[in-house]
Amino acid sequence: MGPLIQGTAAAAPGKSPAEAVERPTSANGWTTEDEANHVSTVWTRPVAGTGLHVDVRIGDVETILVHVIRRFHYEVEQIEREADLLGWRKSGGLRKERSESNLASGTAVRIRPGASAKGGLFPLQELVLRDILAECEGVVRWGGDDAHVDESLFYIAAGPKDDRVRKLADKLRGWAATPGEGAGAGVDVLSPSRRVHADHLARLQRSS
Secondary structure: OOOOEOOOOOOOOOOOHHHHOOOOEOOOOOEOOOOOOOOOOEEEEEEOOOOEEEEEEOOHHHHHHHHHHHHHHHHHOOOOOHHHEEOOOOHHHOOOOOHHHHHHHOOEEEEOOOOOOOOOOOHHHHHHHHHHHHHOOOOEEEHHHOOOOOOOEEEEOOOOOOHHHHHHHHHHHHHHOOOOOOOOOOOOOOOHHHHHHHHHHHHHHHHO
């Protein structure tokens, strides 16, 4: 992933200098935010079924990351404390060359931030996690596959103009509106078709 990119302040035709300033972006290409809940695309949002809240980019990104959090909570390990679920952070405390910079744009979350080292999941837990990633069709990446391993990190791996983000969010919203589908509905993560899909994506993401 690339570093945070500082935009220029050159004025575009018909725009004032203030309007033309390009905001810095996180490694995945989304603009960073200086604060949450005030003149921002990042807001504190509830995570249904957990009793917890997370600071996340509202809209499609929120739909996707909240789905990941909920499936992790239901199927991998319960998230019981606010300290075990972290979202947006100011960019000043992040390493700009790493995927953790995506936290500054509200497009990443940390689940159990104290468990970032490699090997923090049991085999069955990782199997379920791979199924969650496959369900997200490559739009979400796990920090456990990064060169600088962070098994607590999950982030949007597509840019703001990538149609896959909207399409995935639409699919997840449809599931959420349908009884018996979506996070918490229960799926057979050992089914051959799901394993093939999950294993294929895992190979791709580990090698990229």
